[in-house]
Amino acid sequence: TEGKNGLPMVVLRHSCGSKAEIYLYGAVVTSWTQPSGDEVLYVRPDAKFDKSKPISGGIPHCFPQFGPGPAMQQHGFARNLDWTISATSADLQPDERDPSVELTLTDNEYTRQMWPHAFKAVYTVTLHEEQLRTDLRVMNTGDAPFDFTAALHTYIEVLDIEVAKVRGLQGLTYLDKVANPEEPATKEEDREVVTFSGPVDSVYLKAKDYVELDVGTGAAVAISSSGWEDVVVWSPWTAMEDCYKKFCCVENAKFNSPATVQPGESWRATQDFAVIDLE
Ligand code: TA6
Numbered sequence: 001t002e003g004k005n006g007l008p009m010v011v012l013r014h015s016c017g018s019k020a021e022i023y024l025y026g027a028v029v030t031s032w033t034q035p036s037g038d039e040v041l042y043v044r045p046d047a048k049f050d051k052s053k054p055i056s057g058g059i060p061h062c063f064p065q066f067g068p069g070p071a072m073q074q075h076g077f078a079r080n081l082d083w084t085i086s087a088t089s090a091d092l093q094p095d096e097r098d099p100s101v102e103l104t105l106t107d108n109e110y111t112r113q114m115w116p117h118a119f120k121a122v123y124t125v126t127l128h129e130e131q132l133r134t135d136l137r138v139m140n141t142g143d144a145p146f147d148f149t150a151a152l153h154t155y156i157e158v159l160d161i162e163v164a165k166v167r168g169l170q171g172l173t174y175l176d177k178v179a180n181p182e183e184p185a186t187k188e189e190d191r192e193v194v195t196f197s198g199p200v201d202s203v204y205l206k207a208k209d210y211v212e213l214d215v216g217t218g219a220a221v222a223i224s225s226s227g228w229e230d231v232v233v234w235s236p237w238t239a240m241e242d243c244y245k246k247f248c249c250v251e252n253a254k255f256n257s258p259a260t261v262q263p264g265e266s267w268r269a270t271q272d273f274a275v276i277d278l279e
Pocket residue numbers: 056067074075153177201232234249251
């Protein structure tokens with residue numbers, strides 16, 4: 001189907017009433033709604049849907065690089081290339097009612113200029129009842145090993161960033177990038193609950209496979225993951241004056257120790273997002 005400006009988009013609808021929208025440009029999930037119609041994700045008001053830049057919001061990919069770097073654009077090229085549909089729910093789970101789509105990005109001349117490797121990235125998005133699942137596999141289709149870093153840069157809508165809370169990070173070491181992104185300060189997280197009263201850009205190392213964002217409405221978004229290793233928490237604060245209050249990014253990442261993939265092998269990581277009632 002067609003999304004904004006006629007950009008190709010896939011819509012998944014579960015019989016329970018949940019729904020997800022995924023643009024092929026960047027393989028970004030831009031919307032995930034509950035049966036009540038409530039939107040969970042956040043798309044920034046400055047998001048462009050014309051391929052002039054990555055779609056800023058929802059769940060963008062950072063691949064094969066998280067952050068800035070000399071060889072390619074910030075957060076890599078996966079978020080500004082067209083992925084192709086390689087399978088749909090009918091092929092993936094013929095017996096299940098869980099709608100699913102599999103999108104693929106393969107190396108081409110453009111990607112090899114920046115990152116000289118043969119790869120195939122296969123991203124599956126599934127609605128499992130009210131839950132949203134992502135499954136990312138990166139295959140090395142070349143004849144030499146490669147390394148990459150990656151993240152799923154999830155924007156979640158909050159009632160107000162000043163009442164948002166992140167749980168599940170206590171005891172972790174993190175890189176605080178606010179003062180100097182090039183040389184982050186290494187800190188220990190002693191808070192059970194991380195709250196926001198200024199800009200936050202933290203990479204939590206070797207995080208647990210569960211983290212929770214209390215969005216301030218009596219509900220939380222629970223993120224269970226496998227294969228990812230780090231968790232990034234980001235709020236730009238007043239650097240994005242018009243929208244910072246409305247979202248918080250909680251991102252599963254593989255950053256501090258890059259993934260290494262041998263020829264013929266693959267790396268895989270999954271996420272399960274669920275909305276839980278806190279009251
Ligand atoms: O994940 C946090 C972060 O890396 C921040 O440092 C900030 O630069 C951000 O992502 C947004 O990146 P973007 O290129 O989408 O503006």
